[in-house]
Amino acid sequence: MGLQPSKSEAVLAIGPKIRALPVIHGSGDCAIRVREEVLAHPYDCLAVPLPPSFRDDVEEAVDALPSISVVLQRDAEGETDGFTYVPIDPCQPVIAAVRTAMGERIPRAFIDLESPNFEGRTGIYPDPYALKRVQVAGFASAILPALPPPDPDGSQARRHSWMANRLRDLEARHESILFVCSIMDWPWIRDAYVRGAPDPDPEWFLPQMRTCRVDPNTLIFLLGELPYITALYERGRRELTPDDNLSVDGVKEMLLAARERLRADRPKVAKRITPQLLSVYFRYVRNLSLIERRLTPDLYSLIIAAKQTAGDDFALALAETARHYPYADAFDRGDRPWWWDEPPLRMGDGRGDVPSWGTAPLTSRLPGQAISWRSCELRPKPPEPDRKTWKQRWDPFGMCSWPPEDQRIESFQRHVADQARAILGADLARSEKFTTSVRDGIDIRETLRNWHSGDLYVKVIPPSRGSIDAVVFLFDVPADPRVYVHRATWFAEHANESTLAFFATDPMENLVGPGIAQAEYGGALFLFPPRLIPDIWEDPRLSRLETLEERLLGGGLLHSRERHVALVSPKPPPASWRRLARRHGRKLVHLPLKRFSGQLLERLRTFHVLNGKHVRSYASDFIRDL
Structure with missing residues (x-):
C-alpha cells in the first residue's frame, strides 16, 4: 500500500510511494526529526544520497557508533589528488536515518551517482531549530524560492537525474519509501522524477575505500554540532532521556560544565561566575544570535560573550569544553573493527592528515551549512617550561x-x-522643627513620630570636621x-x-x-x-x-x-x-x-x-x- 500524504505534506511526495525528507546536513534538530519520521511510519525502504560503494563501510562504521569515524574514497588519479568522505556523525541526519533503519531492520538503498571527483555544495540556511515549531513541509517550502538551480550540464544535475531514476527503480520493489536528502537537492530530484529525466552515463572507476577513526582533538572540524553537544545527543540515546531540545538546553549544560572545569583549575575565577553573571551572559548570547539572524548561538557567539562577561579564563574553559567528546573510545556493541588500531585521521578546515598518505584536500559527501571563520584573541595560561624560564630571569631588585x-x-x-x-x-546630623527653610531635606522619620502635633521636621547636617x-x-x-x-x-x-x-x-x-x-x-x-x-x-x-x-x-x-x-x-x-x-x-x-x-x-x-x-x-x- 502506498503513502497517503495529507495536503500539507503532499509537497514532500516525489511519487505515489516515495516521500522525501529534506534535511540540513550536520544538524542535530534535523537528525531527531529523521529518527522520529523513520519510527513513526511503516516504511519498507530507506533511500540515502550516497553511492553504493560507500554502503558496506558506512554501515560498519555506523555500527561502531558512538565512536566517531570517517569513510574515505580517494579521488580519481590525475585530478585533485584528494578524498571525499562521509562523516559518521550521530547528528548527521543521513547517518541517523541509516542507524535507525539498521536497528529497525529496514532495507537501505544507497542511490547516489558514483563520481570520481565529487563537488560538494554548502549553503546558508535558516536555523533548523525552527523545526520545533514548524513542520518539515513548511520549512522546506519557505526555503524553496532561495535555492539556486543547478547547472543543467553540471555534475549536480547528473546526480539529480541518476537519483530520480534509482527512486523509480525502488518504487517497483517497495511500497513505502523514505528518501532522506539535502534540502538543496530535494526540489531538483523531484523535478527530474516528474519530467522523467533520462539516466546520465555513469563514470566508471575503481573506488578506493578506507575507514579511519578521527583524532578526538580535531572532531570540531568534522562534526556538524559541537562535540560536547553531540555527546549529549548520544547520552540521551543511551540513557533514554529527552533530547528534543538539546540545541538550547545543551548549551546551558555546556556552560555549567565549563564552570566546573574552570573551578578545578582556577577556583577563585570560577567563584565569580555567579547565577547573576550567567543571566547577563545568556542575555548577551541571545542578542548576538539575533544580530546574526539565528535562533540558537554558534560557538563564536558563545566564546565572545564568555570573554566579555567573565574574562579569557572562562572563554578558554568554554572552548575546551565545547570540543570535548567523551565517547571517543566507546562502542555500543561488538568488538572494535579492524581499522580502529590504525593511526587516526587529523581533520582540518577542508584538509586532513590521512594516515600513511599525508595532508590532502577533503570534500564531504554530506555538506551542510557554509562556515565562516572569525578571529577571537584569547590569552591562554602559559606553559610550565616558559614559566620556569621567566622565573630564572627575574630580577628581584627591579619591580x-x-x-x-x-x-x-x-x-x-x-x-x-x-x-x-x-x-x-x-x-x-540632627533634626529640628520646620520654620523658614527645609535645610537639608525633610526628616520623614521624625515627622511621622510627631504626627499628632502637626509639626514638620527637617534635617540639619553640619559640615564634617x-x-x-x-x-x-x-x-x-x-x-x-x-x-x-x-x-x-x-x-x-x-x-x-x-x-x-x-x-x-x-x-x-x-x-x-x-x-x-x-x-x-x-x-x-x-x-x-x-x-x-x-x-x-x-x-x-x-x-x-x-x-x-x-x-x-x-x-x-x-x-x-x-x-x-x-x-x-x-x-x-x-x-x-x-x-x-x-x-x-x-x-x-x-x-x-x-x-x-x-x-x-x-x-x-x-x-x-x-x-x-x-x-x-x-x-x-x-x-x-x-
Missing part, C-alpha cells in the same frame, strides 16, 4: 606596578574615602601568613598615586609572561596624599603587632595625619583594634566589605608585578583583563 590597575584601585580607594567622610557627617587620608582594606580576615608571604611598601611615582603598603600571595608562583607576575592582595593600606614612610613590615615601632591585619592597620594609624582612618573589612573591628586606634589618638570608620560588589572586589584584589618599567611596553599582550 613596579601595572598602571591600569593602579588607576583602577586608586579610583576605588578615593570612592571609599568619600563614603567614609559621608559617614562622619551623618553622625553629626576633618578628612580621611588613610584607607585600610582587609580582604581576608584572619589572614594566613603562610599564604600571604609577599609583604612590601611601595612609594608613589607621581602626585596622583598613594603610598601603598600591602600583604599578598607570592607573585613568583604565578608568572603570566616574561617579567610579569600575578598576585592577590590579602590587605592593603593607602596613604593619600603620598608621603615617604618607613617600611611598615620592618618598622620597630610596629614590632609588637603580631598578625598581618594588625600590622597593616597599625601602619595606617601611625602615619595618618587625620583623626579618622577608614577601614574596609568583612566584620566590624574587634575591641583590640579599637584600643590600638585610641592608643594612637585615632578613630576607625568601618565600612563592611559586603557593601561593595563581590566581582569588583575580586577584580581589584588581583594585581600584577612587573620586573622593571620597560616591561610596561608589552605587558598588555600577556595580562588578561579579569
Whole structure:
C-alpha cells in the first residue's frame, strides 16, 4: 500500500510511494526529526544520497557508533589528488536515518551517482531549530524560492537525474519509501522524477575505500554540532532521556560544565561566575544570535560573550569544553573493527592528515551549512617550561606596578574615602522643627513620630570636621601568613598615586609572561596624599603587632595625619583594634566589605608585578583583563 500524504505534506511526495525528507546536513534538530519520521511510519525502504560503494563501510562504521569515524574514497588519479568522505556523525541526519533503519531492520538503498571527483555544495540556511515549531513541509517550502538551480550540464544535475531514476527503480520493489536528502537537492530530484529525466552515463572507476577513526582533538572540524553537544545527543540515546531540545538546553549544560572545569583549575575565577553573571551572559548570547539572524548561538557567539562577561579564563574553559567528546573510545556493541588500531585521521578546515598518505584536500559527501571563520584573541595560561624560564630571569631588585590597575584601585580607594567622610557627617546630623527653610531635606522619620502635633521636621547636617587620608582594606580576615608571604611598601611615582603598603600571595608562583607576575592582595593600606614612610613590615615601632591585619592597620594609624582612618573589612573591628586606634589618638570608620560588589572586589584584589618599567611596553599582550 502506498503513502497517503495529507495536503500539507503532499509537497514532500516525489511519487505515489516515495516521500522525501529534506534535511540540513550536520544538524542535530534535523537528525531527531529523521529518527522520529523513520519510527513513526511503516516504511519498507530507506533511500540515502550516497553511492553504493560507500554502503558496506558506512554501515560498519555506523555500527561502531558512538565512536566517531570517517569513510574515505580517494579521488580519481590525475585530478585533485584528494578524498571525499562521509562523516559518521550521530547528528548527521543521513547517518541517523541509516542507524535507525539498521536497528529497525529496514532495507537501505544507497542511490547516489558514483563520481570520481565529487563537488560538494554548502549553503546558508535558516536555523533548523525552527523545526520545533514548524513542520518539515513548511520549512522546506519557505526555503524553496532561495535555492539556486543547478547547472543543467553540471555534475549536480547528473546526480539529480541518476537519483530520480534509482527512486523509480525502488518504487517497483517497495511500497513505502523514505528518501532522506539535502534540502538543496530535494526540489531538483523531484523535478527530474516528474519530467522523467533520462539516466546520465555513469563514470566508471575503481573506488578506493578506507575507514579511519578521527583524532578526538580535531572532531570540531568534522562534526556538524559541537562535540560536547553531540555527546549529549548520544547520552540521551543511551540513557533514554529527552533530547528534543538539546540545541538550547545543551548549551546551558555546556556552560555549567565549563564552570566546573574552570573551578578545578582556577577556583577563585570560577567563584565569580555567579547565577547573576550567567543571566547577563545568556542575555548577551541571545542578542548576538539575533544580530546574526539565528535562533540558537554558534560557538563564536558563545566564546565572545564568555570573554566579555567573565574574562579569557572562562572563554578558554568554554572552548575546551565545547570540543570535548567523551565517547571517543566507546562502542555500543561488538568488538572494535579492524581499522580502529590504525593511526587516526587529523581533520582540518577542508584538509586532513590521512594516515600513511599525508595532508590532502577533503570534500564531504554530506555538506551542510557554509562556515565562516572569525578571529577571537584569547590569552591562554602559559606553559610550565616558559614559566620556569621567566622565573630564572627575574630580577628581584627591579619591580613596579601595572598602571591600569593602579588607576583602577586608586579610583576605588578615593570612592571609599568619600563614603567614609559621608559617614562622619551623618553622625553629626540632627533634626529640628520646620520654620523658614527645609535645610537639608525633610526628616520623614521624625515627622511621622510627631504626627499628632502637626509639626514638620527637617534635617540639619553640619559640615564634617576633618578628612580621611588613610584607607585600610582587609580582604581576608584572619589572614594566613603562610599564604600571604609577599609583604612590601611601595612609594608613589607621581602626585596622583598613594603610598601603598600591602600583604599578598607570592607573585613568583604565578608568572603570566616574561617579567610579569600575578598576585592577590590579602590587605592593603593607602596613604593619600603620598608621603615617604618607613617600611611598615620592618618598622620597630610596629614590632609588637603580631598578625598581618594588625600590622597593616597599625601602619595606617601611625602615619595618618587625620583623626579618622577608614577601614574596609568583612566584620566590624574587634575591641583590640579599637584600643590600638585610641592608643594612637585615632578613630576607625568601618565600612563592611559586603557593601561593595563581590566581582569588583575580586577584580581589584588581583594585581600584577612587573620586573622593571620597560616591561610596561608589552605587558598588555600577556595580562588578561579579569
